[in-house]
Amino acid sequence: MYYPEPISKLIDSFTKLPGIGPKTAVRLAFFVLNMKEDDVLDFAKALVSAKRELTHCSVCGHITDQDPCQICTDASRDDSVICVVEDPKDVIAMEKMREFNGRYHVLHGSISPMDGIGPEDINVPDLINRLKDDKVKEIILATNPNVEGEATAMYISRLVKPSGIRITRIAHGLPMGGDLEYADEVTLSKAMEGRREL
Amino acid sequence: MYYPEPISKLIDSFTKLPGIGPKTAVRLAFFVLNMKEDDVLDFAKALVSAKRELTHCSVCGHITDQDPCQICTDASRDDSVICVVEDPKDVIAMEKMREFNGRYHVLHGSISPMDGIGPEDINVPDLINRLKDDKVKEIILATNPNVEGEATAMYISRLVKPSGIRITRIAHGLPMGGDLEYADEVTLSKAMEGRREL
Numbered sequence: 001m002y003y004p005e006p007i008s009k010l011i012d013s014f015t016k017l018p019g020i021g022p023k024t025a026v027r028l029a030f031f032v033l034n035m036k037e038d039d040v041l042d043f044a045k046a047l048v049s050a051k052r053e054l055t056h057c058s059v060c061g062h063i064t065d066q067d068p069c070q071i072c073t074d075a076s077r078d079d080s081v082i083c084v085v086e087d088p089k090d091v092i093a094m095e096k097m098r099e100f101n102g103r104y105h106v107l108h109g110s111i112s113p114m115d116g117i118g119p120e121d122i123n124v125p126d127l128i129n130r131l132k133d134d135k136v137k138e139i140i141l142a143t144n145p146n147v148e149g150e151a152t153a154m155y156i157s158r159l160v161k162p163s164g165i166r167i168t169r170i171a172h173g174l175p176m177g178g179d180l181e182y183a184d185e186v187t188l189s190k191a192m193e194g195r196r197e198l
Numbered sequence: 199m200y201y202p203e204p205i206s207k208l209i210d211s212f213t214k215l216p217g218i219g220p221k222t223a224v225r226l227a228f229f230v231l232n233m234k235e236d237d238v239l240d241f242a243k244a245l246v247s248a249k250r251e252l253t254h255c256s257v258c259g260h261i262t263d264q265d266p267c268q269i270c271t272d273a274s275r276d277d278s279v280i281c282v283v284e285d286p287k288d289v290i291a292m293e294k295m296r297e298f299n300g301r302y303h304v305l306h307g308s309i310s311p312m313d314g315i316g317p318e319d320i321n322v323p324d325l326i327n328r329l330k331d332d333k334v335k336e337i338i339l340a341t342n343p344n345v346e347g348e349a350t351a352m353y354i355s356r357l358v359k360p361s362g363i364r365i366t367r368i369a370h371g372l373p374m375g376g377d378l379e380y381a382d383e384v385t386l387s388k389a390m391e392g393r394r395e396l
Contacts, residue, residue: 003290004263010248013241016233017226028215030287032248033261035214040249043211044242050208050230051238063231065202089228092201 007033059130061106061123063088071095071104078102080137084127084156086110086144094142102140105130110148111155119155127156131163138166145172145190205231257328259304259321261286269293269302276300278335282325282354284308284342292340300338303328308346309353317353325354329361336364343370343388 003011007029014025032040056062057069064070071077071091081102085091091104107122130136139160143149157167173191174183183191201209205227212223230238254260255267262268269275269289279300283289289302305320328334337358341347355365371389372381381389 004252004261004268006244006248006251006263007261009240010244013237013244016237016241018229019222019225024217026287026290027217029248031216032245033252035249037249039211039214040245042207043214044245046204046208046211047230047238047242047245050204050227051233051235053204054202054231063202063205065204070202089224092224 056106056108059126060104061088061108061126062091062104076101079135081140082127082130082136082138083140083142085142086149086152090142102138107143107152110143110152112148112151122152124156124159128159131160131165136165138168141167141169254304254306257324258302259286259306259324260289260302274299277333279338280325280328280334280336281338281340283340284347284350288340300336305341305350308341308350310346310349320350322354322357326357329358329363334363336366339365339367 010029010032011022011025014020014028015022020028032043035043053065054063055065055067057064057067057072059068059072062069062071066073078101081100082105083094083100083102084105084107085094086107086109088106091106094100094104105123105127107124107127109117109122111117111119111122131139139156141153141156143152153169157169160167171194172187173194174180174187180188208227208230209220209223212218212226213220218226230241233241251263252261253263253265255262255265255270257266257270260267260269264271276299279298280303281292281298281300282303282305283292284305284307286304289304292298292302303321303325305322305325307315307320309315309317309320329337337354339351339354341350351367355367358365369392370385371392372378372385378386
């Protein structure tokens with residue numbers, strides 16, 4: 001034995017987390033030993049309750065502790081726009097912006113034939129259902145700007161187009177604070193392509 | 199609100215760990231949501247039991263879930279040698295080597311006047327007590343090879359010397375697999391100083 005069992009179990013648990021190797025796991029486990037007992041108990045409770053109390057919203061697919069989620073039930077939000085994202089974390093990124101006041105739809109993935117993920121494996125049918133009540137006037141496709149995200153955006157746009165709903169894609173271009181010199185060619189080409197009158 | 203409460207609490211708990219910033223904490227928290235429930239429960243249990251069940255061995259100061267610890271109670275180990283280290287993690291590093299078969303003594307720190315840590319703040323009195331029964335023939339000082347570790351080693355060696363017990367310090371020199379070209383001057387000077395006949 002190298003470690004007393006309680007700590008070796010804790011090290012094992014930390015090692016299961018992404019980006020945490022054996023050395024970091026040992027460091028974190030020893031750090032826990034020196035934490036206040038209350039903080040450790042809170043940590044343990046938070047783990048269990050995050051796992052047990054959170055589900056996916058039955059309307060938009062966002063993670064939530066109530067169903068439908070707070071965003072879907074918020075009467076002050078605009079029903080006519082749905083922003084389609086790949087992941088719950090993307091909803092949070094959008095919410096941090098504090099500018100978008102419509103609804104969301106979380107796909108939980110993107111079309112990726114290389115990984116065997118087809119259109120049927122992501123949360124598209126629910127999106128189509130949500131369009132039936134004619135409230136929605138615009139769908140903003142905010143999938144990631146990579147091959148899978150583009151393919152997913154293209155797929156949804158073709159699917160929804162016949163219904164006459166306006167479909168937009170978020171802009172691609174140079175990130176703010178970025179440096180033109182260090183921008184890759186694809187981004188630069190998208191930035192040129194998407195240029196606007198001043 | 200950005201996050202449902204259960205997950206924001208979990209993110210807060212992760213943020214308290216060393217080396218984990220807000221972005222990593224979010225990533226880990228979302229990872230936990232997708233873990234198997236059993237794994238999450240094991241993680242939570244491991245946190246609590248590591249904190250509650252582990253204490254410091256009353257003999258050597260190593261972390262343990264039984265007192266005295268497994269190393270101190272192991273009759274097959276050599277009572278005549280005590281290896282003095284700064285931290286329980288150092289005991290584990292030594293044990294991994296599988297070559298040392300004596301006892302340990304954990305100081306839980308090193309003398310560091312800059313941080314206001316004097317000889318009375320580390321676990322030296324217990325070490326002196328352990329020398330009283332005349333079993334101990336050698337003390338190996340394996341404190342870290344830095345200013346604080348050297349000062350601590352020097353302090354203990356002066357304290358113990360009058361008793362006539364042999365006191366040794368682990369060797370300083372080039373680490374195995376290292377590169378002479380990239381060694382710092384202090385290490386190189388120590389390596390020259392500690393050279394041995396072949």
